[in-house]
Amino acid sequence: MQYDLIDLRLFVAIAEARNLTRGAARVHLAPSSASHRLRLLEASIGTPLLVREPRGVSLTRAGEALLRHARQVFAQLEQMHADLTPFAQGVRGHVSLWANTHATHTFLPDSLAAFLQRYPQVSITLEEHTSPYVVMAVARGEVDVGVVAESVAGADVELIPYRADRLVLIAPADHALAQRASTLFAQVLDYPFVMLHAGSAIHTFTMNAAAALGRHLEVRIQVRSFEAVCRMVSAGVGVGLVPLGAVPAGTSRGSLAVIELDEPWAQRDLKVCVRKREALSGFSAALLACLVGEG
Incomplete structure (x- = not known):
């Protein structure tokens, strides 16, 4: 197959406009030139991408697949440009940091803000993954x-203490569990849960904890952040399991009850993980020191 980014941009423009002339105009090509490029693209791929209709065009199955992949290509290109821009602007250092969902949504924003204030010449790439x-x-x-x-x-690897935290159960203020100071996990498994999305560390952990008791959770809804879990629980959708650090500061007992989990695994302390501390580069070492309170 032979095609270039101009061909892909043209195809995306036509597919989104559902019209060859308007799509060509978006990428500043004459309709005749656009039509010629599109025919060459289809010949290169070996299958039609568009169905020409009296009032525009529609996508074939192959066209739908190409549109999906082309959008991913351009998203990756934009990310590449975003990653390279700091270097062009004179940033003199870069650190890659991966963290689990818990850390990313609770303690890291403040920690990284403090670090970047101290080291404005550094950029950080933060990615969210499970702890393992x-x-x-x-x-x-x-x-x-x-x-x-x-x-x-x-x-x-080396593990250095970062923050102490616990998993807690949250429930609507008028829920049957709301008056309890603490509870066992087994005692709440009959209630519907609001969960973080499948694939997140806490989702996997909670499902495994229920399976260890020979039970299955009733998951009423899955969301993308701890904040959303808290809001859904406050609205009465179900109960949730979240780190205490993720519960909004000053949470009103009028909307949300926080119940301690009387389980040894509820303690979920976060640790900074490095391969070898003494082998870290200057800015990576500075980030570590900032995270663990040594810098």
Whole structure:
């Protein structure tokens, strides 16, 4: 197959406009030139991409597939430009940091803001992954620094305490559980849950905890952030399991009840994960020091 980014941009423009002339205008090409390029693109791929209709065009199945992939290509290009821009603007350092959902949504925003205020010449790439995935990436040298809630047996990494936190149960203020100071996990499994999205560390952890008791959770809704979990629970959708650090400061007892979990696994302390502390580069070492309160 032979085609270039101009061809892909043209195809996306035509597909989104559902019209060859308007799509060509979006990428500043004459309709005749656009039509010629489109025919060459279809010949190169070996199948029609568009169905020409009296009032425009529609996508074939192949066209739908190409549109999906082309959008992903341009999204990756935009991310590449975003990653490279700081270097063109004179940023003199870069640190890659991976963290689990818990850390990303609770403590890291304040920690990273403090670090970047102190080191404005540094840029940070932050990615969210499960703790085991972060640990193994650090062990393989794929990432400089990680923040995790659990280790991986046999992984050759160092773990330094970052923040202490606990998982707690949250429930609507008028819920049957709201008056309890603490509860066992087994005692709440009959209630519907609001959960973080499948694939997140806490989703996997909670499902496994229920399975260990021979039970299955009734998941009423899945959302993308702890804030959304708290809001859904406050609205009466169900109960939730979140880190205490994710519960909004000053949460009113009038809208949300916080119940301690009387389980040994409820303690979910976060740790900074590095391959070898003494081998860290200057800015990675500075980030570590800032995270653990040494800088």
